[in-house]
């Protein structure tokens with residue numbers, strides 16, 4: 001029984017690992033590599049395994065960097081089940097459909113510009129086929145995915161339906177348990193529950209996106225949002241919030257509802273200007289059984305969620321364009337989350353040169369994105385190829401990340417029983433090193449950082465380097 005580390009070992013996106021046990025091959029996640037055009041070209045490369053030979057997939061959560069290559073896997077011959085949380089199936093329906101439709105549009109664009117044989121990475125139809133192969137599990141439910149391999153999803157508190165995965169593998173007398181973190185959420189974040197304890201494990205594979213830093217305090221962040229709203233109200237401007245469709249958009253609406261009186265929200269018109277965020281929100285609000293106690297208690301006194309009377313769901317493009325006429329009093333939540341496309345660009349065009357406009361940056365802005373330029377304080381930016389002066393006030397607030405910080409990851413690892421071996425994945429190189437040092441000093445723990453192709457022997461917890469001419473690679477497809 002062994003686990004081969006494949007994606008998300010060297011980089012932050014594109015999670016994918018391969019479990020081989022009892023003659024079966026099982027994938028843990030099958031994520032899309034995201035980044036520049038050159039990096040994203042990696043997604044078209046062959047998998048280092050025969051797709052048709054995969055027996056099952058276990059999917060930790062719906063984010064595209066964990067689920068986004070599933071349609072490709074299906075397209076290349078995978079016909080087996082994809083086990084995941086039932087709420088993740090609903091979110092994947094939205095997220096994979098969007099990912100496919102972006103790919104189709106991109107291919108059409110390239111064909112129009114002379115690349116006659118440009119093909120989308122996958123089509124909407126293929127994405128929907130992948131969703132059709134998903135089998136929903138509840139948290140805590142034990143599912144034998146193949147003889148001798150049992151899987152249990154536990155709440156990771158990252159986005160709705162997100163799970164860390166407990167896998168029990170039996171071969172003869174040997175029984176080994178490993179836990180794969182997927183992405184871990186913050187403790188005490190709004191709406192979702194805290195990550196569950198790790199429990200007993202022989203090996204833990206942990207992500208490390210924010211393994212080298214601490215987030216800002218959550219309560220201070222909320223107070224900061226309140227201050228920005230009140231200042232913008234006095235200055236009679238608009239507020240723009242670039243936000244991810246899943247997670248951040250719902251947290252913002254939840255906070256608006258919670259602080260409706262305190263922040264004088266009735267003076268504003270709030271627009272959720274993203275078809276994907278509108279769909280994701282209705283999924284979030286329909287799964288109260290997955291919320292934390294605070295959110296359930298809050299909900300119990302309300303007629304509906306979110307309790308924001310002046311909320312407008314502007315799904316259609318003409319509804320979105322109508323917002324352009326508003327010079328004050330609008331709070332606009334729109335994608336993309338990093339301002340590298342989407343409807344937020346149109347709103348920026350109409351507002352960024354106004355000194356009374358406030359832009360709330362609430363998430364991670366990758367290098368090379370417009371969001372990063374705003375965070376860095378650039379005074380001029382390009383929107384749809386045209387230069388614009390940045391007169392708007394840009395606020396970067398830090399406490400709303402969907403990922404746990406260094407202390408959250410530590411707290412989670414401390415909940416492990418049985419002194420497991422720890423493997424650090426899913427982070428930038430320097431961050432993983434820093435997190436390893438941190439674990440050494442805090443827990444006297446000798447964690448390992450696997451490289452792509454490294455194989456972990458689950459019996460001994462020994463890590464073996466990639467073999468150049470690996471027989472598993474004969475059937476590359």
Ligand SMILES: [Zn+2]
Pocket residue numbers: 061063066158183
């Ligand atoms: Zn994620």
